[in-house]
Amino acid sequence: MALEREAQVPLARPAAAFRRRTLADRESVLGPLMLAPALAYVLLLVGVPFLLAILLSFSSATAGSLDFTWVGLRNFARLLADPQFHRALGNTLRFMLVSQALVMVLATTAAHVLDAAFVGRQVVRSLLLLPWAAPVALASMAWVWIFDSTFSVVNWTLKVLGLLPGWLYWFGEPGLATAAIITVHVWRMFPFATVIVLAGMSAIPQDIREAAVVDGAGFFRRLFHVNLPMLLPVVTVAVLFGVVFTATDFSVVWLLTRGGPYNSTHVLATLAFQRGILGANLGEGAAVALFLLPVLLVAAVAMLRLARRAEVGT
């Protein structure tokens, strides 16, 4: 009986016997229809502005007027001859590489700490997340105050410990300003990386870890031959996001130093803002920002490869 009915399903379309098919059943229409608003948003408000950014970089457009004069590669040529731009490009890479290197070391260590069992682990874990979760502009202001030239608690503490003979003007010297910016980047990004690495660690099958212990592998042996290789994909994700977030960051540098002292700490994002918005030279600003594209492309390709791996894996 049951078999008979089932066999009839594709032929007789029994649903029609109860109810007429309407638009609400036509998945070939429904699918695109439900997807359309999101696609439209992304195409119109990410795709179009992105193309506009490229167009603007070949123009002498200014914020005040509506003219749009094609100037070819002149913006790029001027930038390549501009020492301030070189500095900003170098800073972007330097801040990104140094802070990500520190973040990876700190995050792997912190993840190992949090992976161990100890009293108060949950509390520590949720406190560690605070820097990542707090709004970056507000957290940056706390650091501006911590590194204040007159009231810096860092200076006071170093003085009391007898470690500081002179005085540190954090935002007055290029080297110190760089250190301050990198500190804030590391502070903000390491919790995020820690949580990602921790998620990766709990995904390592327990029997593999135990097998390594049984085979007599020591701590470093386990770290370098078992844990780190197994963690590689997930650490890659953490690094990729970290790279994208620090390379494109605007708020930290802008609020800490405004690119100062003497324009020594500008990154591409702040220089683009200075030239394009404050200086009203949209064309040049757009050209500066476009130099971020290679970083983003590398990150995107790496993500795609990871995603493809996962697709094959399932």
Next chain:
Amino acid sequence: MSVRVAVRVAKRVALYAAAVGFTVFAVFPFYWMFLTAFKQNRDLYVGATNLQHVPWIFNHPPTLDHVRLLFFGTPYLVWVKNTALVGLAVVAITLLVAVPAGYSLARLAGRWGERLGIGIFLTYLVPPTLLFIPFARVISLLGLQNQLGALVLVYPTFTVPFCTWLMMGFFRSVPRDLEEQAMIDGYSRLAVIRKVVLPLAVPGMLTVVIFAFTLVLQEFVYALTFISQVERMTLSLGVPVALVRGDVFYWGSLMAACLITSVPIAVVYSSFIDRFIAGLTAGALKG
């Protein structure tokens, strides 16, 4: 034997020391916000060259003056209202756009769903830094400078891609059988979505609401580019940019604003972070 015990004790000590070290590093700026927000000015503005005055503690009784000034002497409450308005509008748009798109990618788009989903997710990597200059042009063409509408229009560009991706993952985890069963019972696909799938997806949508809202609260570049009028600012723009008198910051009130704004967000956000991380690492963990 005693060596072994010593090693074990040393390990525990190192573990706790590391845990304390990381916690202090992470929490210190928040502790500093707290101290500054409630210290009296004569306790606050003592130069760091005075080594007798310990800045790490309250040397005078704490005060609520800075908080009072923040609420009644600055536009802080206006910024709270603006942020809430923008946040609500962006959350509504994000839900309306991302939830159907997530379902469509998970169930209806077939082979293309996966690729389109990854494509949409990748636009999350296109940062505001790259787009604020063309947007400055677009916003001025639309006559939206200094309007909250500019933020409502632009913020979904980063909430929609990520939330679509989150919802796609969420809908995939709903068992297909449930939906097929309901359709055999005579429901249309749309009715299935409304009566079966959406109720199951409530936790996913809650995550979307939290993330869209916190991303709005975190945003700084677009707000700085589009808004210059103090009464139209949002919290993350107004607090760092407009809480100054001439060149002088009111540090007490400023840190009170940072504390009162960040801590609730941080607490809510951290309780959802696992889902967020699961979304980001979906690829790498499966592989």
